[in-house]
Structures are given as structure tokens and as C-alpha cells.
Amino acid sequence: MLKPLLLVALLILGACSKQHESLNLAGNTWLGYQPLYLIQARYACPDCNLEVLPGRSMKITMMPSTTMVLRLLGAKQLDAAMLTLDEAISFQSNTGIAICVAAALSYSNGADAALVMPGFDPNKQQLKVGYEETALGGYMLHRTVEKLGWPREKLAMQLLVPKNHVDALTQGQVDVVITYEPYRSQLKKQGAQVLFDSKALTGEIVDILVVQQASWAQHRELLINMIAKQWQEGVTILNTFSATELAFLQQSTTLKADELASALSGMQFFDAAQNEVFLIEKLPMVIEQMNTYLLNSKQISKPAELPACDLVR
Incomplete structure (x- = not known):
């Protein structure tokens, strides 16, 4: 119907x-x-x-x-x-x-990004990564992991609705969040740092x-x-x-x-x-x-x- x-x-x-x-x-x-x-x-x-x-x-x-x-x-x-x-x-x-x-x-030229808080340690035994359950969110995660050379076995994926991206990263629920505007800017205002963004994925x-x-x-x-x-x-x-x-x-x-x-x-x-x-x-x-x-x-x-x-x- x-x-x-x-x-x-x-x-x-x-x-x-x-x-x-x-x-x-x-x-x-x-x-x-x-x-x-x-x-x-x-x-x-x-x-x-x-x-x-x-x-x-x-x-x-x-x-x-x-x-x-x-x-x-x-x-x-x-x-x-x-x-x-x-x-x-x-x-x-x-x-x-x-x-x-x-x-x-x-095309996205930096609007989509992987962000971390200060003190992020990429060498941790396991990295908790939050992202949105969409094809685009998954693709951005895929390309981020590929470009940064992270082994898949050390990643613990966590699905997050976009409105929870800011709290999840700032409160330590995840180590990395794959997000986009306006959450990218909101996180940067709270001290988050861009680890990787779509400037490296032109077009x-x-x-x-x-x-x-x-x-x-x-x-x-x-x-x-x-x-x-x-x-x-x-x-x-x-x-x-x-x-x-x-x-x-x-x-x-x-x-x-x-x-x-x-x-x-x-x-x-x-x-x-x-x-x-x-x-x-x-x-x-x-x-x-x-x-x-x-x-x-x-x-x-x-x-x-x-x-x-x-x-x-």
C-alpha cells in the first residue's frame, strides 16, 4: 500500500x-x-x-x-x-x-571524513570504528581502511545513526568515526582530528x-x-x-x-x-x-x- x-x-x-x-x-x-x-x-x-x-x-x-x-x-x-x-x-x-x-x-572534497580524538593510538590491538549503515558509509569505511593500511582483523565495526556520531567519539564509545557534515564540523569544535577524508578520493x-x-x-x-x-x-x-x-x-x-x-x-x-x-x-x-x-x-x-x-x- x-x-x-x-x-x-x-x-x-x-x-x-x-x-x-x-x-x-x-x-x-x-x-x-x-x-x-x-x-x-x-x-x-x-x-x-x-x-x-x-x-x-x-x-x-x-x-x-x-x-x-x-x-x-x-x-x-x-x-x-x-x-x-x-x-x-x-x-x-x-x-x-x-x-x-x-x-x-x-563530489565530496573533504566533507566525508574519518575522525579521532587527541591521543588516538592506531597501534591498539583493536580499533572500534563507528559508521552509518548505508552503502556510502560502508564505502567510505572501506576506502579509509584500504588507504590507511589497517588490517581488517583488528577492526571492531559499530553501526551508528548519524545523530550519535559526535557523542560516540567524544565519549569514547568508538576510537574512530566515519562521518560527514555537519557532524564533522561539530566534532572538530570539540577537538577531534581528521585522520582521513574524501580529498584523497577525488570524484x-x-x-x-x-x-x-x-x-x-x-x-x-x-x-x-x-x-x-x-x-x-x-x-x-x-x-x-x-x-x-x-x-x-x-x-x-x-x-x-x-x-x-x-x-x-x-x-x-x-x-x-x-x-x-x-x-x-x-x-x-x-x-x-x-x-x-x-x-x-x-x-x-x-x-x-x-x-x-x-x-x-
Whole structure:
């Protein structure tokens, strides 16, 4: 049975699509997706559609959770979605739905990190490591352990919900915590030190725009234009926001002003040239890495097929 909020979203998106024949795109409240929400907030027309080209518009919806975005994408009520790479790979592997990557939007450049308190001893017989039970949390743990050369047998893993990351480390429940903003900044304020972060994993923890392949064939020109113009304009706004836009971001992301600034400093947004290079040169490699990790950790049963959209024929 569909939950009431999901049913309402389906009805709204379905009605909008039939009435306006616009492209439907959605994402969750993550900061990396806010450029499009900022554009819509600044320029959206009264019927909530953003005109990208003359007579060609798109409906942009900010959903409260990734789960809802994926359900709508799976029900083909969305043409496109903003997701993390691991979410897109898991979705495609588990559903078999043909999607492609239209753009790389942003990547973690220090926002995800392994932190320890002063006096941390890496030579302890056993290290207690806390992390979030998500594919991304597990991947960050995997790459941290790999990069630091820690033997797996000395690690005692502990699953932690994000809101408990700060207390778990500062109160000694774990020796290391794998976390992200705003908890990274909150821990640093309490004296925690960054042992390893995503600056060493350039482009691996990445936000992408995925599109139903049938929708790409229909809306290719609109999407290419949106990525080159509206998305880039939104990134500019995100880096130079006004007081009104700051209030919008705080409400959307539930981050305080200083937490927003810190989170943004740990993220890198792709420009048009970087996006093209990433899709051609790096996307296949990071998909292979994530496929391998998710297969080995038994989170998927077969590799995902996730080509760049321009390679779809």
C-alpha cells in the first residue's frame, strides 16, 4: 500500500506531467542538489514549472527522503533524479530499469571524513570504528581502511545513526568515526582530528543526475541546456547567496549558517568542462569501483549498467 505522502506526490507529478508535458525531476534535501531548488525558488513560474527552453519546461520537486525519490523513479513517475552514485547503482542493479548518467553534479572534497580524538593510538590491538549503515558509509569505511593500511582483523565495526556520531567519539564509545557534515564540523569544535577524508578520493563520492533512457531520448536538448545554464547558475547562487536564499537553504537542509559554510567548503561542484571530462574519463572507473564494493559486500547481486547518457543509442 502506498503511503499517503507518496500517493500525493504521485498524483501531483502525474497531473503536472499530463497537463504540461514537462520533464519531472526530483531529489532529496541534500545540499549538493540545492542549486536547482534555488533556481526554482528564484525564477519558478506560478504553476511550479521552470521554463528551460521556449515552450519546454521541467518540474523540480524536493522530496523529504531518497526512499521516496527512488520509489517514484521506479514507478516511472520521474524522468530524472538527483542521486549519489551508490544509490543509482543499487537502484539499477535491483530494478533492471534502464537509466543513464546525464551529468556529474558535485563530489565530496573533504566533507566525508574519518575522525579521532587527541591521543588516538592506531597501534591498539583493536580499533572500534563507528559508521552509518548505508552503502556510502560502508564505502567510505572501506576506502579509509584500504588507504590507511589497517588490517581488517583488528577492526571492531559499530553501526551508528548519524545523530550519535559526535557523542560516540567524544565519549569514547568508538576510537574512530566515519562521518560527514555537519557532524564533522561539530566534532572538530570539540577537538577531534581528521585522520582521513574524501580529498584523497577525488570524484569517488559523487552526486549525479540520472535519467530514464526513454526520457533522455525525448528530452535530451532540454536536459543538456539545463545542465549548462540553470544548474551552473544555481551553483553560482549557492556560493554567493543572499539573506533570503540563506534562509531558504537553512530551512531546506536544516543546517545552520556556519554548518552550511563548512559543508560547502568540503564539496566541489562540476562546471560544464569538468562534467564532460568526468563522464568520459572517470565515470566508468568509479562505477566499476562501486559495483565491486557493493557486490563484495552483498548489497547487490549483479553489476549495474549505468552508461553516460550520450552513449545511449
